[in-house]
Amino acid sequence: MSDTHAQTVAYVRETMLPEQAPPSTAAGPIKWMRDNLFSSVLNTVLTLLSVYFLWVVLTLVLPWVWYGSWTASSLKECREAVAGLGLAHGAACWSVIGERYLQLIYGFYPDELYWRANLAFILMLVALAPVLYPNLARKILWFSALYPFVAFWLLWGGTLWTPVVAVAGFVFAYLAFEILNRTAGSLVAVIAAILAPVVWWLLLAGPVSNGLASVMPLAIEPVESAKFGGFMLSIIIGVTGIAMSLPLGILLALGRQSDLMIVKAICVGFIEFIRGVPLITLLFVASTLLNYFLPPGTTFDIILRVIIMVTLFASAYMAEVVRGGLAALPTGQYEAADALGLDYWKATRLITMPQALKISIPGIVSTFIGLFKDTTLVSIIGLLDPIGLTTNIRADSNWNGIVWELYGFIALIFFIFCFSMSRYSMYLERKLKTGH
Amino acid sequence: MSATTDPPKDGFQLSQLIYDTRYRSMTIQIVALVLFLLGVGWLLNNAAQNLAALGKPLSFGFLGEAAGYDINQKLIEYNNQMSHGRAALVGVLNTLLVAVLGCILATVLGVVIGVLRLSNNWVVARLMTVYIESFRNVPVLLWIVLTMAIFIESFPAPRAFRGENASASMSLWDSVALTNRGLYIPKPELYSGSTAVIVVFLLSIVGIFVFGTWSRKRQEATGQILPNFWIKLAIFFVPTLLVYFILGRPIGLELPELKGFNFQGGIYMRNSLIALTLALGLYTAAFVAENVRAGIMAVSKGQSEAAFALGLSPNRTMNLIILPQALRVIIPPLISQYLNLTKNSSLAIAVGYMDITGTLGGITLNQTGKEMECLLILMAIYLAISLLISSVMNWYNESVKLRER
Structure with missing residues (x-):
């Protein structure tokens, strides 16, 4: 049909026309602006x-931030220096931060x-690295695993034997388990592995550590807890809380998911109470109140007491998060682990928990x-975290009445920490995604 | 092949308690229970000994004694001659007040922000992202003290409103005064005849529900759809306004007025209450916005396309197809945000707002020295509120659960 038809047509284009640019309203920034x-x-x-x-916010904030004074030595001096600039809303007194x-x-x-705190912080990054980047x-x-003891020694100081003796407890537990597991069976080994360090820490650790310290002190200058403060305190409480609450939270989650009624009841009661x-x-x-119960x-x-309560608090939330993960696993995973003949702990350790x-x-x-954000609450019970310190700084007659600069600085630091953590979690989520 | 298992032995052996899976769970549970009870017993025993040594026997008698301190923010009658128990009740009501106000603010703002973040308007979406990230990544305590500081530092003192050339003026036709002590807003004044207006108003609300049911039945029977929204709007406004004007405007407004050094009349909202509500509301709104966004995104695109293919209008698609599915995803985390907000309201102590933590856990605790009793009651109250909210959540979850076969 078509070839006969073609003869009747007067003109047929045989070459392609060159591509033309789209009309200016359908491309480039104009199109983008129209669309978005x-x-x-x-x-x-x-x-x-x-x-x-x-416009309103930026014209208000940017000059205030930019023209702020970095040199004044008191709020009054700063206000005078800033008044000379003739800005509508004044300018910041950044010198308080300086x-x-x-x-x-x-x-x-x-x-x-300070070098000890800095070293502890750098070592923390090293210790975290293998956890964060597998x-x-x-x-x-x-x-x-050793880092908590090192950090404790660096930050609080005192004799090196205290953390060494504490680590020794874990070593004893391991040894007791290994030796008895071969000779006396797993149950005896587990009981011994729990009892050995407890006996060591409660009865022997103190005298042994004192004895060793009197022979060879190996001590660095001790720092008392009352001197801890600022972001260092927030990081100590936050990191310790989270590191200790993860294992506790996993145990609580397993307890809540288990078939053992009494164990389950105890775990549910604890989690719901804390939450x-x-x-x-x-x-x-x-x-x-905590001292009454001892x-x-x-x-x-006080820092230790706060850490204990913060750990308990975080572990309840962690338990719910982990429970959510356990509940999201398909039943087939549990059944497959059972079908392979794995016992409960092996199935948990190798199959269900990693997923x-x-x-x-x-x-x-x-x-x-x-x-980490909640660590600011310790300022209410009188610890000197950043927010607690603002009161302290304002108590200085030079800086009486300064508000925005301090809060702004603290907010900025918290924002940097928390925002980068949430970005990291997104990165990890993408990386660990095995689905299609 | 011969049988590889040993023939079962007769009788019960002690080792079966550990090695026989039939009994092992029982053993573990009993051991756990005994250890748990021992631990609790140890703690309680220590507490009893310590309290006895300090001469502070556990007793709740202090709740009946005169409190001796004033509470500036109160919803019920209270003065410093009343008991600690009454002060605690005032505190509970204040907690609930700030929680309810904060939840309303957080929901309204959160929904708007969550929807706007999904908007295809680039500037708006970015702005909302900035809002959400900056509120979520800074501690709520910092927001609370910051909001309070804004009130105290940036708003004029009442005396700035005084005189011929006052440096501050009231807003909204001289009816609202925003000072560093708080917000003064008009208070409705009831004259004779106002009861009739209120009754008519309540009746018209009932009328809206009756109309809704009737209209739905009519639609199911005949297939005809009425302009429901406009009719409901009319029922809401017309009768009440008619009665209001016929009776000669029996409800008026009492405006706040500057008398002496402060404003008198109207409703006074203390700056700590407003700062706390605002901070909690804005902070929680960021989380609510994320929940709303997740909920809307969880409804797959095919759902709205299918609805359009069926010929439903965009409005009805939203109401009948998307919202019911999105709400199922949004409501449970929303309620747990309400729970968080209620618990965060305990930070009121940082701005001096007298909630339950400020009265019972603050002044009463310090005055009577009854740490154990005060904290027990305090925790019990928060626990009761939390359990109440979470039981509402469970009930809701149960009612919207997809019925699977």
Whole structure:
């Protein structure tokens, strides 16, 4: 048909026309703006409103930030210096940050010992690295396990024997398990592995450590807890809380998921109780009540008490996150593990828990972000975290009445920490995704 | 092949308690229970000994004694001669007040922000992202003290409103005064005849529901759809306004007025209450916005396309197809955000708002020295509120659960 038809047509184009650029309204920034900013009346109104809002806020904030004084030595001097600039809303007095940033970071930790806190922080990054980036050498994990003891020694100082003796407890537990597991059976080995370190820590560790210290001190200058403060304190409480709450949370989650009725009841009761009360009441317990529950005469450090309560608090939330991960696993995984003949602990360790933890990573990270933000609450019971320190700084007659600069600085630091953590969690989520 | 298992032995042996899976779980549970009870017993024993040594026997008698302190923010009658128990009740009501106000604010803002973040308007979507990230990544306590600081530092003191050339003026036709002590808003005044207006208003609300049911039945029977929204709007406004004007405007407004050094009249909202509500509301709104966004995104695109293919209008698609599915995803985390907000309201103590933590856990605790009793009651109250909210959530979850066969 078509070839006969072609003869009757007067003109047929035989070459392609060159491609032409799209009309200016359908490409480039104009098209983008039409699509994204002015696609309808409502959108146009919204765009204009947002731009106006941005204009108002930025013209207010940017000059205030930019022309701020970095040199004044008191608020009064700064106000005078800034008044000369003739700005409508004044300008910031950043000199307070310049003068006090070390205090906001380290609290009242002795200046000459800052290197110890810095070293502990750097070592923390090293210890975290294999946990955060699984491609790194597995051997660093041994350092991660030892890190808490190293950090404790670096930060609080005192004799090296205290952390060494504490580590020895774990070594004894391991040895007891290994030896008895071969000779006396697994049950005896487990019981011995629990009893050995407890006996060691409660009865022998103190005298042994004192004895060793009197022979060979190996001590560095001790720092008392009252001098801890600032972001250092927030990081100590946050990181310890999260590191200890993860194992506890996993156990609680397993308990809550188990068929053992009594164990389940205990775990559910604990989790629901902790999740039902605000953290501040638990901190009140730490500051006023915890000593009542210990044998008469025991008193121990307020930071330690706070860490204990924060750990319990975070572990309940962690348990719910992990439980969510366990519940999200298909039943087939549990059944397959059973079919392979794995016992409960092996199935949990090798099959279900790795997958459940992978699913719950976003939840774990957001629990951690929440916990890190919640460490500011310790200022209410009188510890000197950054917010607690603002009161201290304002008590100085030079800086009486300064508000925005301090809060802004603290907010910025918290934002940097928390935002980068949430980005990391997104990265990890993408990386661990095995689906298509 | 011969049988590889041993023939079952007769009788019960002690080792079966550990090695026989039939009994092992029982053993573990009993051991766990005994250890748990021992642990709790140890703690309680220590507490009893310590309290006895300090001469502070556990007693709740202090709740009946005169409190001796004033509470500036109160919803019920209270003065410093009343008991600690009454002060605690005032505190509970204050907690609930700030929680309810905060939840309303967080929901309204959160929904708007969550929807706007999904908008295809680039500027708006970015702005909302910035809002959400900056509120989620900074501690709520910092937001609370910051909002309070904004009130105290940036708003004029009442005396700035005084005189011929006052440096501050009231807004909204001289009816609202925003000062650093708080917000003064008009208070409705009821004259004779106002009861009739209120009754008519309540009746018209009942009328809206009756109309809704009737209209749905009519639609199911005949297939005809009425302009429901406009009719409901008319029922809401017309009768009440008619009665209001016929009776000669029996409800008026009492405006706040500057008398002496402060404003008098109207409703006074203390700056700590507003700052706390705002901070909690804005902070929680960021989380609610994320929940709303997740909920809307969880409804697959095919659902709205199918609805359009069936010829449903965009409005009805939203109401009948998308919202019911999205709400199932949104509501459970939303309620747990309400729970978080209620628990975060305990930070009121940082701005001096007298909620339950400020009265019972603050002044009462310090005055009576009854740490154990005060904290027990405090925790019990929060626990009761939390369990109440989470039982509502469970009930809701149960009612919207997809019925699977």
